[in-house]
Amino acid sequence: MEWSWFTSPDYWLSRLVFQRGLAGVYLVAFLCAALQFRALIGERGMLPVPAYLRRVPPRVAPSVFHLHYSDRFFALCAWTGAALSLALVAGAGDAVPLAVAMLMWALLWALYLSIVNVGQTWYGFGWESLLLEAGFLAVFLGNEDTAPPVLILFLLRWLLFRVEFGAGLIKMRGDACWRDLTCLYYHHETQPMPGPLSWFFHHLPKPLHRVEVAANHVTQLVVPVLLFTPQPVASAAAGLVALTQLWLVLSGNFSWLNWITIVLALSAVDGSLVADAPALPPPPLWYGVLVIAVTALVVVLSRRPARNLLSRRQAMNRSFDPLHLVNAYGAFGTVGRVRHELVIEGTEEPAVHAGTVWREYEFEGKPGDVRRLPRQFAPYHLRLDWMMWFAALSPAYAHHWFGPFVERLLEGDRDTLRLLRHNPFPDAPPVRIRARLYRYRFTTRRERRETGAWWHRTYVREFLPPTRLS
Incomplete structure (x- = not known):
């Protein structure tokens, strides 16, 4: 069977950067879970997991903790996830056979899904689903045993498109200050977690704040469409997304939302612009069939998020299935003035x-x-x-x-x-x-x-x- 259409060797470097970056985000997420869970959701926490599991069946919130829960077992899962993430940051996924690398990424995803699905209020943030959706796709992105599959690269762009375009639409449909370009008169001061530079950003001249908002609209409503154009335009679009996210990193604390968006953007950059691709073997048949099946699944599940984008009642940060496979995203549809x-x-x-x-x-x-x-x-x-x-x-x-x-x-x-x-x-x-x-x-x-x-x-x-x- 001819697989030349199935893979794109030019993205080997982009895959490497994406996988290392995503593993780094996983590492942070598991560390947050390990260091904070006892007070929040532990056996004696504010919202104990055991009480939650008695109310919610596995089909609603799939989690390994339905089989057994104790604080010691939760800590074991969180620290196992952190150790596995660190190994993947160091390149362990490329040092093992393709099937083993896929199992490593699948275990990461399953462990974090188990945590999110019992996290209740504390895990109700959009970047939890974003990490799970990106992590699910990473399972099928392969390693050095094969060139990156085109279908998974496309699905990563589709995810990045929904993150950015969804955020842009929710702003235009939401608060009037996004339409009259005045939201940043307030946002740096009223955002959930200001950073060390937020005071200085707040005191920038108001005309510059209006320019920032206008540039944000371009980056979130126009640039994402360019991700699906030929190279090098798609790489330039991805670079603009990454630069915008770095600006947000400087202006506030938004957990790993900005960083995982940057990682997603880098997956759309043509690595051949930086270095020539090495010779990579064709994918095995079982792998190609699995990637095609997963792509078909994601396309089918994308109907509801796509419909949500077009809806006048667009919802932010919503999961449409308990596995968080394909989700809706968005941020700051409303900006506080006080x-x-x-x-x-x-x-x-x-x-x-x-x-x-x-x-x-x-x-x-x-x-x-x-x-x-x-x-x-x-x-x-x-x-x-x-x-x-x-x-x-x-x-x-x-x-x-x-x-x-x-x-x-x-x-x-x-x-x-x-x-x-x-x-x-x-x-x-x-x-x-x-x-x-x-x-x-x-x-x-x-x-x-x-x-x-x-x-x-x-x-x-x-x-x-x-x-x-x-």
Whole structure:
């Protein structure tokens, strides 16, 4: 059987970069799971996995944890995923036969799928499905035993197209500030997790903010179409996507969303523009048949995401099947004009009175101390900090987990306290906890010079009255 149409040797370097980069993202994701799960979804966590598994059948949330769950077993799965990811970053996938490399990528995907499907609120972010969809396609991309299959390369572009084009459409259909080019007057200040340069981005001239928004529309609504044109135009389009994502990396913390988008973009670059392709053997028959079958499956499953793109009621970050094989993406259809933050405080005093001394908990990434410059954490994902941002938007986002979170602070739970930057009660837990809602805004240049503060905050209202363990 003639396979010349099936593979494209010119993309051997693109495949290498894509696979190493994707394995790096997997590594970060598994480290996040291993280091944070006990407080969030562990047996004694805020949303325990065992209680969730009793409510949800395997067909709704396929996961190895339906067979057995313990914190020790979860940690074993997470650290196994991290070790396997590190091996693939180092090139282990190219040092073994094709079938073994595919099994390694399939195990990574299955382990992370198992985690996401029991992660509940903490794993409800679009980049979880994005990693799983890209990871599923990576299983069938091959290794040095064969040239990259054209069909899988096409599906990677189709994924990148949906990520970018979906994000562009949701903006144009959503907030009016995207259409009048003013969203960046607010976004750098109100985004979920500002970075160390966000203050400076916020204070760029407003005409430049409008140029940024216009350039974003071009990159997300025009450039993705060019991914399907002949080379070198497709490579240039992929390069523009990568450059735009690097700009976003500098301006804020968006977990691994920007990095996995960059990795996807690099898979569309023609490697022959950089180096000549080595001689690669033709693919075995079983591999070609499997790739064709997977391509047909993804094409069939793409109907709902494609229909979603065309819908006036376009949904962001939605999975259409429990395996997260083909999903809908999008971000910031609405941009907040005002930033609210929850400030958590505790006291050792048994009775609350006008002179009660309250001490504030500090989180790793979300704004708290007005004099502390936001730090860079992405691609690492601070799940609790992100959900605190959502809780400040509406108490509905905190309905299931905020009470258990406060309870664990009152108990002095070590796993929960490890998720925080500063515990003001190192010797014994507080008697009472309260939560207050503040409006935060970036200081002006003059305020920054006079006070040394990056933020200015104003009290809004009480979010949780002083609470103690019953």
